[in-house]
Amino acid sequence: MSRIAYVNGRYVPQSHAMVNVEDRGYQFADGVYEVIAVLDGRLVDGEPHFDRLDRSLAGLRIDPPCTRRVLRLILDQVTRRNRISEGFVYLQITRGVAPRNHAFPARATAPALVVTASRRGPPSPAAVERGVTVVSVPETRWARPDLKTVSLLPNVLAKQQALDADAYEAWFVDPDGRVTEGSSTNAWIVLDGQEIVTRPLGQDILAGITRQTLIAVARASNMRVTERAFSVAEAKSAREAFITSTTSFVMPVVAIDGAPVGAGRPGPVTLRLLDAYRRHLASGGSD
Ligand code: PLP
Numbered sequence: 001m002s003r004i005a006y007v008n009g010r011y012v013p014q015s016h017a018m019v020n021v022e023d024r025g026y027q028f029a030d031g032v033y034e035v036i037a038v039l040d041g042r043l044v045d046g047e048p049h050f051d052r053l054d055r056s057l058a059g060l061r062i063d064p065p066c067t068r069r070v071l072r073l074i075l076d077q078v079t080r081r082n083r084i085s086e087g088f089v090y091l092q093i094t095r096g097v098a099p100r101n102h103a104f105p106a107r108a109t110a111p112a113l114v115v116t117a118s119r120r121g122p123p124s125p126a127a128v129e130r131g132v133t134v135v136s137v138p139e140t141r142w143a144r145p146d147l148k149t150v151s152l153l154p155n156v157l158a159k160q161q162a163l164d165a166d167a168y169e170a171w172f173v174d175p176d177g178r179v180t181e182g183s184s185t186n187a188w189i190v191l192d193g194q195e196i197v198t199r200p201l202g203q204d205i206l207a208g209i210t211r212q213t214l215i216a217v218a219r220a221s222n223m224r225v226t227e228r229a230f231s232v233a234e235a236k237s238a239r240e241a242f243i244t245s246t247t248s249f250v251m252p253v254v255a256i257d258g259a260p261v262g263a264g265r266p267g268p269v270t271l272r273l274l275d276a277y278r279r280h281l282a283s284g285g286s287d
Contacts, residue, residue: 004081006074006115011081014116023112025094028102029151031112032056033092035246036075037281038117041085043075044285048209052148053093059147061104062095065111078115087119088247092150122249128274131254131266132168132243134187136232137161139172139180139204146203155183169243171232171256178229180204182243185251186211189230190240190269200227210244210277213285217276223269232256240267250274 005017024030034053037044050068057064066074075089096109140154158170162183171187172180179187180199186208188198196218201207218225235241241253241261250273252266261267 020097031094031150056148065113078117082117089117091115131252133255134169135167137170159183185243185245189238196225242270
């Protein structure tokens, strides 16, 4: 079955899905995106994703292309037309098409909306059992990583640097030596006394929806979560470490810069959090 994409008002075979060469997303990375999980054919935690999308659009001063209700209908159609029961939808909104010029187009252009979907399950039990490794890299991104823009070049380069070092993820480190987040994940450690630590929200990290959900889920299970920055050294000497994202769920980190974290295998607190997160998803998420 060929995949179906939505492009500016039309559902088309993905192999024929095209955007104009003067789309500002293509020319300037002048756009934003979201990745939302689908379970049983329904969006998981749709509302928080749409709230973050609105913040990203406002940060770039791009008008929403449609109402939230219509956007939901489009995402639903793409999910159905691709017969996705379990997977992810990707949506991207750019400032639209205009003759190439850095300044916003003088005459308002219609924002461009593209939606695709992919079938993919959660990380396998074997992958969780193995865990992943990370390398630390200097923070090279702009000053607003809280906006989920398609301008991801530092993230792309950092991820490749990780793969070249036989690692899975790169953790960005700010000039004070503290971890901001991964190239496409939020970063966490677990300290003695089972204290779970992750960097507080601000303009320097993306407000991960998995992060938000996990904090709520952990606190509901009477687990202690502290939102504060931590250094790479602290992470290396932590009991456990893990990363979170819509596609990675809760993934144990077993080594940082080649040094094992804790016992060098997935820790009990991380696995308990993954379990609690899975139960949250199975219950349909927050909407
Ligand atoms: N941080 C960055 C830089 C990301 O790109 C992502 C997801 O793509 C995340 C964190 C995790 O966000 P979420 O949990 O909403 O997928």
